[in-house]
Amino acid sequence: MEENFDELLLKYTAALKTLETQISILLQDFEYKNNYNPVEHIKTRIKSYDSIVKKLKKKGYSITTKNIENHVHDVIGMRIVCSFLSDVYKVVRLIENCGQIEVHQQKDYITNPKDSGYTSYHLLVYIPVNLLDGIILVEAEIQVRTIAMDFWASLEHKLSYKFQGNVPKEIKDYLYKCATDIHTLDQKMLNINKKMQEINKD
Numbered sequence: 001m002e003e004n005f006d007e008l009l010l011k012y013t014a015a016l017k018t019l020e021t022q023i024s025i026l027l028q029d030f031e032y033k034n035n036y037n038p039v040e041h042i043k044t045r046i047k048s049y050d051s052i053v054k055k056l057k058k059k060g061y062s063i064t065t066k067n068i069e070n071h072v073h074d075v076i077g078m079r080i081v082c083s084f085l086s087d088v089y090k091v092v093r094l095i096e097n098c099g100q101i102e103v104h105q106q107k108d109y110i111t112n113p114k115d116s117g118y119t120s121y122h123l124l125v126y127i128p129v130n131l132l133d134g135i136i137l138v139e140a141e142i143q144v145r146t147i148a149m150d151f152w153a154s155l156e157h158k159l160s161y162k163f164q165g166n167v168p169k170e171i172k173d174y175l176y177k178c179a180t181d182i183h184t185l186d187q188k189m190l191n192i193n194k195k196m197q198e199i200n201k202d
């Protein structure tokens with residue numbers, strides 16, 4: 001398994017480089033044509049071997065490269081953090097229409113937040129990677145969210161999401177309330193942005 005995993009890792013590393021390049025080109029082109037950059041920052045990672053094993057065990061699968069490829073959809077993870085709520089959807093449409101990255105699943109946790117209060121837009125994509133044997137498709141998860149959503153998700157991830165024991169209900173409720181407060185703030189900032197755009201037009 002360890003040896004096969006090295007080969008798999010090579011594919012994932014190549015796919016991540018391809019994804020980073022394609023997204024960066026798309027965003028540069030968008031900025032050039034619209035004179036506007038919708039993205040604050042981008043983070044990428046390859047899931048650690050231990051986290052992959054944990055996820056497979058949690059889902060009840062044995063640790064094989066086949067199971068990693070078929071059941072761990074986020075070995076490659078990209079997080080695109082946008083300025084405003086409307087920018088999230090602009091970036092999603094950009095990826096959908098780019099023609100190189102194939103979007104095969106979308107989860108809009110902004111319209112339908114998770115029970116925890118988590119909001120974000122998830123895309124599962126296939127990235128074509130050119131290897132010696134030909135072109136292969138490698139899966140990746142792209143999370144698109146605002147800075148406000150990222151603030152909540154990053155802190156909740158540390159405080160509660162990865163917590164091994166039972167998080168008390170009152171804390172869960174409080175975190176949920178923080179998530180709804182943040183959504184309200186996102187809407188307010190979006191409205192200010194709209195007003196400023198109108199002022200700029202005049």
Ligand code: 0O2
Nearest residue numbers: 071072073074107114116117118122152153154156157161
């Ligand atoms: P990590 O440590 O962030 O990588 P999957 O588990 O991916 O096979 P699922 O559950 O349908 O299938 O995936 P989902 O919900 O589309 O996406 C899971 C990822 O979203 C998580 O990855 C987190 O990054 C994020 N996420 C989902 N729910 C929450 C939440 O309540 N709080 C926070 N902070 N993040 C969340 P991992 O691998 O679980 O964790």
